[in-house]
Amino acid sequence: MTGQLRAFGLLAIEALRDAVRRRLVIAIAVLTSVFLYGVQRCASSAELVVAGTDFDPDTVNLLLGSGLFFWLSLAVVNLAGLLATDSLAEPISDRSVVLWLARPVSRNTYATARLAGVLILVVAAAIALLGGVTFFLRLHPLPVGIGAALCLLGCVPVACFAMGIALWVPRIVSALLSLVAIQVIVAVNVAVLIGWEPEGWPLWLDRLAPPLGHGISQAVLLWNPDFTHLADPANVALRLAVWAGLSVALLLLAFRRLELPKT
Amino acid sequence: MIALEFAGVTKRYGSRPALDQVNLAVPEGGSVGLLGPNGAGKTTALRLALGLARPSAGSVRMRGRAPSDPQSRAKIGYLPELPPFPRRMTVGRFLHLQAALCGLDGRLARREVDAALELTGVRDRAPERLGSLSKGLAQRVGFAQAFLAQPELLILDEPTSGLDPLGIREARDWVQAARDRGCTVVVSSHVLSEIERTCDQIIILHSGRVAASGSLEQIVAPGETLEDAFVRVVRS
Numbered sequence: 001m002t003g004q005l006r007a008f009g010l011l012a013i014e015a016l017r018d019a020v021r022r023r024l025v026i027a028i029a030v031l032t033s034v035f036l037y038g039v040q041r042c043a044s045s046a047e048l049v050v051a052g053t054d055f056d057p058d059t060v061n062l063l064l065g066s067g068l069f070f071w072l073s074l075a076v077v078n079l080a081g082l083l084a085t086d087s088l089a090e091p092i093s094d095r096s097v098v099l100w101l102a103r104p105v106s107r108n109t110y111a112t113a114r115l116a117g118v119l120i121l122v123v124a125a126a127i128a129l130l131g132g133v134t135f136f137l138r139l140h141p142l143p144v145g146i147g148a149a150l151c152l153l154g155c156v157p158v159a160c161f162a163m164g165i166a167l168w169v170p171r172i173v174s175a176l177l178s179l180v181a182i183q184v185i186v187a188v189n190v191a192v193l194i195g196w197e198p199e200g201w202p203l204w205l206d207r208l209a210p211p212l213g214h215g216i217s218q219a220v221l222l223w224n225p226d227f228t229h230l231a232d233p234a235n236v237a238l239r240l241a242v243w244a245g246l247s248v249a250l251l252l253l254a255f256r257r258l259e260l261p262k263t
Numbered sequence: 264m265i266a267l268e269f270a271g272v273t274k275r276y277g278s279r280p281a282l283d284q285v286n287l288a289v290p291e292g293g294s295v296g297l298l299g300p301n302g303a304g305k306t307t308a309l310r311l312a313l314g315l316a317r318p319s320a321g322s323v324r325m326r327g328r329a330p331s332d333p334q335s336r337a338k339i340g341y342l343p344e345l346p347p348f349p350r351r352m353t354v355g356r357f358l359h360l361q362a363a364l365c366g367l368d369g370r371l372a373r374r375e376v377d378a379a380l381e382l383t384g385v386r387d388r389a390p391e392r393l394g395s396l397s398k399g400l401a402q403r404v405g406f407a408q409a410f411l412a413q414p415e416l417l418i419l420d421e422p423t424s425g426l427d428p429l430g431i432r433e434a435r436d437w438v439q440a441a442r443d444r445g446c447t448v449v450v451s452s453h454v455l456s457e458i459e460r461t462c463d464q465i466i467i468l469h470s471g472r473v474a475a476s477g478s479l480e481q482i483v484a485p486g487e488t489l490e491d492a493f494v495r496v497v498r499s
Contacts, residue, residue, distance in 0.1 A: 003333070094349065102313050104337040105364055109333075
């Protein structure tokens with residue numbers, strides 16, 4: 001057990017280093033910096049414009065902040081899907097996975113380490129993006145904390161499914177499927193939140209799929225006094241946690257059954 | 264003690280059997296050569312031993328454990344054919360991580376990596392990326408990773424592939440040195456002369472079945488070379 005924990009740590013760090021070598025970290029850091037610079041400029045401009053009107057700068061910041069927070073949370077979930085697509089599929093396609101699994105490393109350890117590498121990167125991006133927006137727009141930290149936690153919890157099933165699908169289909173197809181699935185689930189969840197009463201598959205999608213849209217909407221609902229009664233973070237967290245556990249189990253089962261190298 | 268044991272192992276890909284009712288036992292300290300024409304099932308047998316594939320029937324035990332148990336791969340050195348390295352990693356970083364996964368820490372890991380780099384003649388390549396190495400150098404790094412942490416069982420798949428004549432002779436010496444320390448060696452190769460020089464037991468696979476097995480003296484008839492014996496066994 002100790003040996004597997006140690007191997008998990010080593011391989012998770014290696015998954016991160018791999019992302020650095022592929023310049024993914026640099027790309028994410030540059031995009032995040034440019035974006036936050038834009039937000040900071042926007043925030044200061046908002047105060048200048050508001051100075052000559054009746055608008056309260058804090059209200060403007062809240063409106064701007066809640067919109068940005070929603071879209072950034074969605075971007076973080078999409079990032080999890082995109083990064084995860086390559087994470088396990090690449091060492092399988094270049095067959096290097098064989099060299100790691102020829103060591104006393106279990107398949108569960110290897111797959112969870114690759115997943116952890118993706119999630120660490122996603123958490124770092126979320127902290128930078130969501131934390132930056134919170135800081136520059138002076139948002140209330142409690143809804144931000146709840147929203148960010150639910151967003152990150154939603155990243156777990158997204159990453160697991162993207163990794164799992166990429167074991168069987170080409171990586172580009174897996175990435176596209178992940179992106180389409182995320183947008184459809186979020187769109188249905190948000191439509192339901194704003195009063196749509198779905199029937200048929202959208203109804204089942206809203207009830208049974210990972211509630212990604214509900215998760216990333218919680219912070220926005222908690223900020224707005226008119227919608228606070230719609231917020232139910234505990235229920236959403238429970239559903240996301242169940243999906244996270246289930247998706248990790250499914251990923252490990254799929255990876256354990258895979259014959260290597262793939263022929 | 265048996266280092267590697269196959270009991271009635273069958274492996275099918277679809278309806279095609281890659282291995283069919285294979286029984287074999289490699290004793291600790293022994294050296295066994297797996298011979299066979301292309302598609303005979305040599306690489307499949309090694310993949311089953313390492314738990315990379317599952318048998319369709321029968322059981323595989325490596326040092327008394329099922330291949331699905333990670334501990335069965337402790338103290339194992341594996342050199343796959345044309346080692347599939349992660350291309351962006353440096354030689355040094357790759358070997359350090361491999362040593363760490365073998366349970367070696369800090370100074371001990373550094374010493375093992377240095378010794379493996381020195382032995383295989385790639386010390387000056389440590390800062391280079393694995394993807395930039397030539398075929399021969401990659402094979403030497405493959406040997407270096409297989410020799411880390413003093414393995415008790417070496418599994419070598421086409422070990423001389425990509426090596427020049429000097430490299431082939433050096434590789435033979437490395438394997439012999441490992442044998443001298445008591446390491447069990449399993450080699451799969453098309454190069455009959457290598458098997459002849461390295462191994463004391465031979466298993467000839469043909470169409471997924473064990474066509475012949477035994478010591479060199481048992482397989483090679485008087486006046487025959489190993490090549491003659493191989494052709495005779497496969498054609499019969």
